Amino acid sequence: MADQGKVDPMHQFEVQKMFDMFHVGNHEVAFTTSAMWMLIAGLLLWVFMIGGMKRQLVPGRWQVAVEGFTGFISSMMNANIGPEGRKYTPYVFSLFMFILMLNVIGLMPLGLFGVHPFTVTSHFTITGFLAILSFSIVLIVGFWRHGLHFFSLFVPHGTPWWLLWLIPVIELVSFLVRPFSLALRLFVAMTAGHVLMKVFASFIIDGIAAGPAVGLGVGIPSMALMVGISGLELLVAGIQAYVFALLTSLYLNDAVNLH
Amino acid sequence: MPQISQFAESWYAASQIFWVLLTFGFVFFVIGRGMLPKIEATVDARDRKVADDLAAAKAAHAAADNLEESYRQQSDASRAAAQKAVTDAKDKAAKDAEKRLAKVDAELSDKLSAAEADVNAARTSAMAEIESVAAEAAGDLVAKLSGVKVAAADAKAAVKAVLHG
Numbered sequence: 106m107a108d109q110g111k112v113d114p115m116h117q118f119e120v121q122k123m124f125d126m127f128h129v130g131n132h133e134v135a136f137t138t139s140a141m142w143m144l145i146a147g148l149l150l151w152v153f154m155i156g157g158m159k160r161q162l163v164p165g166r167w168q169v170a171v172e173g174f175t176g177f178i179s180s181m182m183n184a185n186i187g188p189e190g191r192k193y194t195p196y197v198f199s200l201f202m203f204i205l206m207l208n209v210i211g212l213m214p215l216g217l218f219g220v221h222p223f224t225v226t227s228h229f230t231i232t233g234f235l236a237i238l239s240f241s242i243v244l245i246v247g248f249w250r251h252g253l254h255f256f257s258l259f260v261p262h263g264t265p266w267w268l269l270w271l272i273p274v275i276e277l278v279s280f281l282v283r284p285f286s287l288a289l290r291l292f293v294a295m296t297a298g299h300v301l302m303k304v305f306a307s308f309i310i311d312g313i314a315a316g317p318a319v320g321l322g323v324g325i326p327s328m329a330l331m332v333g334i335s336g337l338e339l340l341v342a343g344i345q346a347y348v349f350a351l352l353t354s355l356y357l358n359d360a361v362n363l364h
Numbered sequence: 365m366p367q368i369s370q371f372a373e374s375w376y377a378a379s380q381i382f383w384v385l386l387t388f389g390f391v392f393f394v395i396g397r398g399m400l401p402k403i404e405a406t407v408d409a410r411d412r413k414v415a416d417d418l419a420a421a422k423a424a425h426a427a428a429d430n431l432e433e434s435y436r437q438q439s440d441a442s443r444a445a446a447q448k449a450v451t452d453a454k455d456k457a458a459k460d461a462e463k464r465l466a467k468v469d470a471e472l473s474d475k476l477s478a479a480e481a482d483v484n485a486a487r488t489s490a491m492a493e494i495e496s497v498a499a500e501a502a503g504d505l506v507a508k509l510s511g512v513k514v515a516a517a518d519a520k521a522a523v524k525a526v527l528h529g
Contacts, residue, residue, distance in 0.1 A: 115365055115366060116366075119366040119370065120366065120376060120379075122375060122379075125375075132374055132378035133375040134375065134379050134382045135379045136383075137375075137379050139379070139380060139383065140382075140383035140387075143384060144383075144387055146387070147387045147388075147390050147391050150391060150395060151390075154395050154399045154400075155399075158399060158402060158403065160402065161406075162409075162410055162413065172403060172406070172407055175400055175403045175404055176407060179404060179407075194400065194404070195392065195400050195401070196392060196396060198395075198396050199388070199391045199395060199400075227367070228380060229367055230367075230377055230381065230384075231380060231384050234380075234381060234388075235388070292367070
C-alpha cells in the first residue's frame, strides 16, 4: 500500500466490509464492496436489457445491441445442444451477461473519479458458487432425464472391453474436475490480469520515486505495456465470460443428449 | 492472497454467497426468465415475418414469371395467326389476279382472232371484187382493141391466172 511506501498488488482483491446486516448461525452477513459491485452489475445489466424491450419490428441501435447478445447465446445453445437447448438459454444467458458485466466493470478506469472498482469474479467464492450451480444443474438435468442411465456418460462409445476397468475411472475424474476447472479458470484469469496491471503501475510509481531519468526510462515502456495489457484484459474479460457460458452449455449437452 | 486469507474473517464467505445468490437470482429471474424470452420472441417474430415476406415475394415473382410466359405465348400465337392471315390474303389476292388476268387474256385473244377473221373476210371479198372488176375491164379492153367479144368466164380465168401467177 501507498502508506507503506510501496504498492501491494494483492490489496485490490480485498473485500471491504461496508456495514453489518444480520447473522446466520455464527456467520455474519455484511454489505461489502463485492456486494455493491454485484448489485451495480445487476442493475446496469437490467438497464441495458430494458433498451432491448421496445420490441420493434425494425430495431433501433440499442435493441440491436441487446438482440446481438441474446442471439449470440441462443445460437450457441442451439449449436451445442439443439432445439432442446432453448430451455436452458435463460440460465446460460444470465451467467454470461453477469460474468461479462462483473469482468468489464472491474476493468473500468473508475479510479479517475475516485471510485475503486472491484473485480468480483477474482474471488473463487463467487466463481465457485457459479461453477457449482452449473454443475448441479448438469447433474439434476442428467439424472432427471436419464435416471441411472446417466452413468453411461462415463463409458464413451467405442470403448474396447479390455479398457472398461480404466476408461470410466478417467471419465469420472474428468467429470468431477469440471466445477473446479470452471471456477478456477475465471478466478485465475481475472486475478492474474489485475495483478499484472498493478505490477506495471507500481513500476511507474517506483521509477518516478527513483528520479526523473529512471522514471522516464521505466515509466514510458511500462505505460505503453499497460495500455496494451488493458486492451488484452478487456478481451480476456469477454473470452472468460464466453468460455464459462460455452463450457456450461457443453456440459448441459452431455446431460441432455448423453453423447 | 485476500481470496484465501479473508476466509478467516467470519463475515467473508457468508456475505459473498448471500450476495451472489441474491444478485444472480435477480439476474436469472428478472433478466434471464423475464426479459430474455420476450426479446427472443421479438427476434423470432421478426425472423418469421422476414421468411414469410420472402416466401410471398418469391411466389409473386413466380406468378409474374408465369404471367409473362403466358403473355408471351399468347402474343406469339396471335402474331403467328396474323402472319398466317396476311399470307393467306396475299395468296388469295395473287390467285384472284391470275384468274382475272387469264380471263382478260382469253377475252382479248378471242377479240383478236375475231378481228383477224373479219380482216381476212374483207380481204377475200375485196380480192373477189377486184377480180370481177379486172375481168370486166379486161373484156372491155379486148373488145375495144380487137372487136373480139371475150366471154366473161374466159376473161375471169385470164385475170385469175395473171393475178395469182
